[in-house]
Amino acid sequence: MTGQPYAVTVPRGYRVGPWVVREPIGSGAFCTVYAGRPAGNGSRDLPREAALKFLPTGTRTPRRLRHLRELAEREVELLGRLRSPRLIRMYDALTVDDPDDPELDGATVLVLELAEGSLDAVPAPVPDPGAVLAQICEGLAQLHRAGWVHGDLKPANVLLMKDGSVRLADFNTAAELEGTHAYAPAFATPDYTPPELLWPEIDERGTRIRPSADVWAFGVLAHVVLTGAFPLPGATTGARADAVTRYARGTAELRLSPELPDVWREIVRDCLAPTHADRVGTEALLRRVEHVAGLARSPRPPRLRRPRLRHRHPFLAGALATALLAVTGLGIAAAVAHQQATSDTELASSYRPSLWGVLVSLR
Incomplete structure (x- = not known):
């Protein structure tokens, strides 16, 4: 540095x-x-x-x-x-x-957790690239199963540990899915951004993003790891973005490097489909990558844990406390309105379980 x-x-x-x-x-x-x-x-x-x-x-x-x-x-x-x-x-x-x-x-x-370094600092060729790519893909599958999109997958955000294993990192642009989409900040690395997000529509919630954006980024990353070059031509980031746009519009072909091994060619091509709907799904991609890398099928990840309130970063604690106050306030307002038509005994029996449910749900 x-x-x-x-x-x-x-x-x-x-x-x-x-x-x-x-x-x-x-x-x-x-x-x-x-x-x-x-x-x-x-x-x-x-x-x-x-x-x-x-x-x-x-x-x-x-x-x-x-x-x-x-x-x-x-x-x-x-x-x-x-x-x-x-x-x-x-x-x-x-x-x-x-x-x-x-x-x-x-x-x-x-x-x-302290890593040995990131993938972008490893000189080409990457040792055992198949195993590295399989672990990256496994990390994406774990994120997507849990309902999150990474949003900025690139070599700098892939960390290598002392034992040779791989971890995904830098989740400050990650977004939680709401149905088929998530809303992410309008920030990404152009060389790993799919064509539909190079010039996205941005509203007050951010940019709408799908898991297929991570699949595109994985295709670019795999091509870089296996060949040392980006899959679309250009001497600068802007030139490569223009090439991606022409490819998405059907005015240019996807010409993968001749150095890309044949067993990876169709995988990378399916990741880099010009439209999100035509890209391979994450689970199918993981199984294909593991097969090509000669690895056993990875186990499913553990279930989600509930977030814990940490008082040492007050802007997070304040947000959760405000939410608790707002929801509790709604319960109290409902109880007051109900009191006009019920006796005190009925109010006590109807209100306490409701408030308890609110508190339990926010623990």
Whole structure:
């Protein structure tokens, strides 16, 4: 990271919660990741090392602050609810309390499993690319089964662990499905974006996105991993986006690299169908990739866990508390209206179970 600007600059030795910041690992447009170790002798409950992802959610312009908080909330919500073997693990989420440093005060810090590096840092050819691609596809299947779309799959968001396994990471643009669609922020990496989302319609909820967008991104990523080149020509990102648009409109053909192994050619082609409806489904894709990679079928992931209220990041706690107050208030208002037509005894027997149901559903 020498010479690169950091989204969040944190001095070495800085203390946040039980963690001490060490060297920087990587930086993007919205965050910077540092290595971290437990302070002092640490605790038996803490891992010996972790990745500390700093998001500047405390001090920025109001519009930018809302955007950054939304990105942080998305990632905390997803990682707090899902425990899948192909998704990076989140140990904790903290909020920096440091009024003397306005650039850091209020920042959100995600304490994540520490990886060896990302796929984009691995020189070509990638060792055992079939196994790597199968694990990436397994992670997508786990997300989609749970009702989420990643929205920004690319080599930089694929992490390689010490044991050689793969984890998907960076879920700040992930979105939960509502039927067939989800609503994601209007932000993605153009080289991995399907044609229907290169110039999307954006409303107050964001961009409508389907799981097929992740399938397209996987097709591009597989082509890059297996050949070292993008599947559509162009010397720049803009030129490649133009090529994708012409392909989607039927004025250009998809010409895959001759270096792409034959066993992968039809898989990549089916991922890169010009319309979302013609792309292969995630489950079928996973089975085909596992077959080509010579791997056994992956097990189904564990069930969703309910999100836990963490008081250490107040913007999330406040949102849940507001929701609880609003729903409880509706129950009280209904009980008051009902009281006009019922006796006190009837009110007690009808209202208490209703309020109890509200509290249980929000635990």
